Amino acid sequence: MFELKPFSNNTDLPMRSPKTVMDLPRLGALYPYPLSFMRCLLRRVMKEMWGIKSTIFNLDEEGFGEVVYEITTPNAIYSYVIFSKKLSDSKRSDRVIAEDWDMTVTLCEGQINQDRLEFLKQNVPLQEKGRVDSKCLVLSRANKSMRNFEYVIDCLSSGKQPNLDRIAKVGYIFRTTAVYGSGKFGMSDWDNLCNKYIDFAKPFSAEMFSCFMIRHFSLELANWVARGRSPKTAVELDDGIKRYIGIGNATGLGMAPYLIKHPMLIANWIEVREKSLARIIKYKFPDKDSLGSLECLIMKAAQHLDEISTDNLEQNQRNKRAVNEVKKCLKWITAKNKTIVNWQELIDYAYYNYHVETQELINAILTEVYAKFILDLESELNIDESYRMQPMMKLNELKSLIEKNYKWALSYDFNNSLSTETFWYRSEEKQEPRLGKKSVDNGIEKEMMMCIARDVRSCFNEICDIEESNESITVAHFAFSRPHLRYIIRRIQTMGSTQYGEIIANLLDVDVLPIHLLRCKLSFFGVGKFDPRSKKWVRNTMFQGAPLVSDIGNEYNDTWCFPIRPKFSEKLN
Amino acid sequence: MNTMILGVFLLGLSLVKNLINISFNELLSLLSRVFEALYGHEHDYQEMAQTIFWLECHGHSGINKLIEKLPELEAVKNIYLPSPNITKEVITVDCCGGSLFTNAHLICDLAFSEAENYGTSKVFIINAKDPYAIIGYLGSACNNSLSSYLVTDKISAFISPRSQYPTIYSNTSCKKIQLTCAKNHNLIDMSHIANLEPKLDVIKQKSFYEIALKNGLSISTLNFKKLNLIADRILVPSTDASRLGAGE
Numbered sequence: 001m002f003e004l005k006p007f008s009n010n011t012d013l014p015m016r017s018p019k020t021v022m023d024l025p026r027l028g029a030l031y032p033y034p035l036s037f038m039r040c041l042l043r044r045v046m047k048e049m050w051g052i053k054s055t056i057f058n059l060d061e062e063g064f065g066e067v068v069y070e071i072t073t074p075n076a077i078y079s080y081v082i083f084s085k086k087l088s089d090s091k092r093s094d095r096v097i098a099e100d101w102d103m104t105v106t107l108c109e110g111q112i113n114q115d116r117l118e119f120l121k122q123n124v125p126l127q128e129k130g131r132v133d134s135k136c137l138v139l140s141r142a143n144k145s146m147r148n149f150e151y152v153i154d155c156l157s158s159g160k161q162p163n164l165d166r167i168a169k170v171g172y173i174f175r176t177t178a179v180y181g182s183g184k185f186g187m188s189d190w191d192n193l194c195n196k197y198i199d200f201a202k203p204f205s206a207e208m209f210s211c212f213m214i215r216h217f218s219l220e221l222a223n224w225v226a227r228g229r230s231p232k233t234a235v236e237l238d239d240g241i242k243r244y245i246g247i248g249n250a251t252g253l254g255m256a257p258y259l260i261k262h263p264m265l266i267a268n269w270i271e272v273r274e275k276s277l278a279r280i281i282k283y284k285f286p287d288k289d290s291l292g293s294l295e296c297l298i299m300k301a302a303q304h305l306d307e308i309s310t311d312n313l314e315q316n317q318r319n320k321r322a323v324n325e326v327k328k329c330l331k332w333i334t335a336k337n338k339t340i341v342n343w344q345e346l347i348d349y350a351y352y353n354y355h356v357e358t359q360e361l362i363n364a365i366l367t368e369v370y371a372k373f374i375l376d377l378e379s380e381l382n383i384d385e386s387y388r389m390q391p392m393m394k395l396n397e398l399k400s401l402i403e404k405n406y407k408w409a410l411s412y413d414f415n416n417s418l419s420t421e422t423f424w425y426r427s428e429e430k431q432e433p434r435l436g437k438k439s440v441d442n443g444i445e446k447e448m449m450m451c452i453a454r455d456v457r458s459c460f461n462e463i464c465d466i467e468e469s470n471e472s473i474t475v476a477h478f479a480f481s482r483p484h485l486r487y488i489i490r491r492i493q494t495m496g497s498t499q500y501g502e503i504i505a506n507l508l509d510v511d512v513l514p515i516h517l518l519r520c521k522l523s524f525f526g527v528g529k530f531d532p533r534s535k536k537w538v539r540n541t542m543f544q545g546a547p548l549v550s551d552i553g554n555e556y557n558d559t560w561c562f563p564i565r566p567k568f569s570e571k572l573n
Numbered sequence: 574m575n576t577m578i579l580g581v582f583l584l585g586l587s588l589v590k591n592l593i594n595i596s597f598n599e600l601l602s603l604l605s606r607v608f609e610a611l612y613g614h615e616h617d618y619q620e621m622a623q624t625i626f627w628l629e630c631h632g633h634s635g636i637n638k639l640i641e642k643l644p645e646l647e648a649v650k651n652i653y654l655p656s657p658n659i660t661k662e663v664i665t666v667d668c669c670g671g672s673l674f675t676n677a678h679l680i681c682d683l684a685f686s687e688a689e690n691y692g693t694s695k696v697f698i699i700n701a702k703d704p705y706a707i708i709g710y711l712g713s714a715c716n717n718s719l720s721s722y723l724v725t726d727k728i729s730a731f732i733s734p735r736s737q738y739p740t741i742y743s744n745t746s747c748k749k750i751q752l753t754c755a756k757n758h759n760l761i762d763m764s765h766i767a768n769l770e771p772k773l774d775v776i777k778q779k780s781f782y783e784i785a786l787k788n789g790l791s792i793s794t795l796n797f798k799k800l801n802l803i804a805d806r807i808l809v810p811s812t813d814a815s816r817l818g819a820g821e
Contacts, residue, residue: 131594133789184598389714426807484616487614
């Protein structure tokens with residue numbers, strides 16, 4: 001079950017080996033950690049005390065209309081523009097192919113005048129079918145949670161706070177179904193954003209901020225509609241409950257190609273994460289304080305997992321197993337209290353005794369214990385991506401590179417039809433990525449380039465077909481007559497300089513679980529409470545437990561990881 | 574001041590009804606899908622896209638050049654090049670009448686590789702169309718250690734190591750397309766351009782790029798639609814069954 005040598009010793013930090021880290025089921029077990037993007041964002045918002053106030057709040061009693069929030073940072077002013085409309089229940093869908101939403105939004109540069117608002121009003125509600133411009137940084141939409149929104153309004157309008165058990169089951173009252181940035185539909189390109197809008201010059205920072213603002217608006221909207229329905233009896237949502245309400249998110253296959261298309265970026269994010277852990281292992285040692293923090297966080301994480309409500313049997317089992325194992329681990333720690341000499345001992349123990357979910361949970365908890373010690377690594381999350389050909393490389397060098405870094409890819413048997421039964425393609429419906437079965441579905445001739453392992457294998461086979469005496473020819477000569485291999489050669493060469501190169505998986509396998517890819521990326525966003533709806537899409541919760549806009553300016557403790565039910569429920573209910 | 578005027582001009586252009594303003598990311602993604610639709614995975618379609626993209630966002634009208642060429646690109650499906658003829662002094666690549674938009678990168682790879690190994694390389698490109706594509710690739714490749722010099726019948730271009738901006742000269746009299754690369758630029762014979770003023774210098778291209786990055790690129794709506802029509806060929810028709818492929 002476990003690789004015998006979890007750590008490689010080729011750097012001065014005890015980094016885990018790519019073989020261990022990049023294995024897809026492990027990537028699918030990653031938890032948010034202090035350098036997850038929404039955590040990075042909120043540290044900045046709170047530290048710099050961003051001003052967020054509504055300048056237009058033009059809603060009817062049912063909450064339909066438009067709202068503009070003005071955001072003032074030390075560097076610039078932005079506007080967050082929201083269009084809220086009535087949507088019939090039958091039109092409400094999490095799918096990217098939906099055409100209508102309860103709320104559509106954009107984050108854009110500067111203040112908004114009437115002309116600008118009118119332009120946005122003509123385009124933002126159309127989402128993919130509209131056009132915005134380079135002054136817009138994010139385009140997004142969200143739908144009401146059928147389970148919670150009306151319930152919360154009913155409670156508030158009748159003068160009661162919502163029941164926390166009910167809130168805990170879902171965790172949000174609105175759910176985003178797509179968050180677009182980086183130049184989509186005419187928006188600002190990432191390079192422009194990095195240069196011009198430094199407040200959002202970290203990965204997915206603007207997108208995370210948009211989700212934070214949707215959460216803020218959803219809470220204001222709940223109060224507004226409750227007051228509109230019953231001005232005399234309505235009460236405002238309690239701040240403690242508000243903090244416990246996050247923003248929902250539905251993520252599907254669309255996120256998976258991103259991970260395959262941007263291996264340098266993913267390798268870098270993983271490396272920063274691994275460096276965080278390795279740094280703790282090397283420089284920090286268990287003592288009374290750290291063991292105390294660890295114990296508290298383990299208990300909090302266990303409760304957090306216990307409180308997750310999902311109909312997905314497998315996810316429930318994973319959560320329960322992680323809770324049991326992490327509690328056992330706590331007992332082990334308690335028993336060994338005086339004898340644990342370093343954190344490697346704990347990690348090794350988890351590695352050899354618990355499942356991958358628990359191992360990664362413990363790793364995430366350790367990074368939380370020493371969050372301040374790793375925060376400087378936040379500056380390493382950005383990277384310039386470029387996959388350039390190195391044409392002068394000798395063919396035998398390329399072959400060695402494959403043998404060294406892609407042994408995993410060469411281990412698959414692509415002659416077995418089950419190894420290539422799955423294919424990925426883009427549907428004509430909004431270019432939505434979908435999975436097909438070769439033996440059943442149409443579209444194989446238009447499959448996406450998603451299987452790095454198979455492409456590497458093809459390249460390796462063709463190199464092996466070259467006579468030994470010709471192995472010293474350059475890659476340029478080799479690719480000249482084999483242009484179909486040039487793309488994978490560039491990739492192999494580029495990723496050769498990264499430590500955590502590729503996701504170790506055959507994405508064409510009949511049993512591939514794309515949900516691991518989704519969860520991997522979502523963990524870097526900082527998302528929790530995974531509620532898989534199938535192996536292809538997952539609901540989750542963002543910003544649950546995070547500070548509110550009204551908390552900006554107050555003392556900030558970056559400790560809202562593993563959100564748990566507030567303790568004052570009895571008093572309020 | 575010139576930068577500001579160009580910025581106002583570009584913004585003004587985008588307001589004209591038949592232009593659409595698109596981001597770099599959108600353009601590169603669109604071009605990538607166009608070349609994927611044209612050639613499938615048999616060629617490095619992303620590099621082809623990158624070449625046109627570079628030309629467009631540095632003020633070389635890459636999209637217009639591509640649009641003009643599209644009927645021909647659509648008609649000729651076999652774009653494989655015959656093996657180059659390699660002698661000690663020169664590599665000769667016969668493009669058999671084809672466009673360099675589809676294989677400039679392969680030819681530049683050869684030139685770079687030879688120059689890296691032997692200090693200098695010279696490539697004659699015969700029976701080829703669209704030599705401007707070489708400029709697009711030289712710019713996007715941003716070679717770390719080589720100077721490159723391209724001579725065609727209409728233009729010459731020189732690019733320094735690590736630069737993304739070739740200097741372009743016009744009015745050369747060379748009959749064939751010739752690409753020379755060298756670790757030491759003194760080894761390149763640039764007598765063609767010795768007394769010429771640049772037609773397009775580094776500053777203009779850089780400025781065009783920066784303004785376009787800030788404001789987006791304005792391209793003709795018609796061209797945008799033409800490209801999308803081709804790009805959409807990589808999409809699979811949707812059915813009730815296929816909708817399950819994203820997880821009902």
